[in-house]
Amino acid sequence: AQSVTQLGSHVSVSEGALVLLRCNYSSSVPPYLFWYVQYPNQGLQLLLKYTTGATLVKGINGFEAEFKKSETSFHLTKPSAHMSDAAEYFCAVSNSGGGADGLTFGKGTHLIIQP
Amino acid sequence: DAGVIQSPRHEVTEMGQEVTLRCKPISGHNSLFWYRQTMMRGLELLIYFNNNVPIDDSGMPEDRFSAKMPNASFSTLKIQPSEPRDSAVYFCASSFGQSTNQPQHFGDGTRLSIL
Numbered sequence: 001a002q003s004v005t006q007l008g009s010h011v012s013v014s015e016g017a018l019v020l021l022r023c024n025y026s027s028s029v030p031p032y033l034f035w036y037v038q039y040p041n042q043g044l045q046l047l048l049k050y051t052t053g054a055t056l057v058k059g060i061n062g063f064e065a066e067f068k069k070s071e072t073s074f075h076l077t078k079p080s081a082h083m084s085d086a087a088e089y090f091c092a093v094s095n096s097g098g099g100a101d102g103l104t105f106g107k108g109t110h111l112i113i114q115p
Numbered sequence: 116d117a118g119v120i121q122s123p124r125h126e127v128t129e130m131g132q133e134v135t136l137r138c139k140p141i142s143g144h145n146s147l148f149w150y151r152q153t154m155m156r157g158l159e160l161l162i163y164f165n166n167n168v169p170i171d172d173s174g175m176p177e178d179r180f181s182a183k184m185p186n187a188s189f190s191t192l193k194i195q196p197s198e199p200r201d202s203a204v205y206f207c208a209s210s211f212g213q214s215t216n217q218p219q220h221f222g223d224g225t226r227l228s229i230l
Contacts, residue, residue: 034218043221
């Protein structure tokens, strides 16, 4: 069975500072990994995904994540936080190594940007 | 292009009533997913369909929950009878193809409150 752990339900950073949101996963098959962002009263929007190939994945809005198999991690980073980055972030792993399958989500991390 | 469309956006009803949530996936997508989001349990996959056929309904909490997909452009999630613990935000998502390379696109959700 797949599982996702996001360390820190709330993360606060200053505007312009580095953003680091942590995600560790457990998967019985080679994982497909995702980061989604959720703004208030909206659905989830895909930030980036890792399937195969390059382990450093770039996404929208300046975010990137690195897949580290040895650490079973897929941490999300952004060099310089912007006020518009304040939102809920979810890490997810596919329930199988392929196929149009469901996702298992972490509990989410609320990112707060201090002016 | 229109995204995933869910209706209603908000639903408030009394316990014991039947509730029907609706979803229109993105045109051309052949996989559809229903998720539930609560503070306590986060985002949980309830059921998903591929080519209108239910593939995995192991996440459906009880027999009071049922989902159908009569055609490629419409799905319903029904709760009968509803209970206060069913209060949550219900999301529908759709994707294209057989591979999780294709990301899931989420609707804005239905916020359900059972009194």
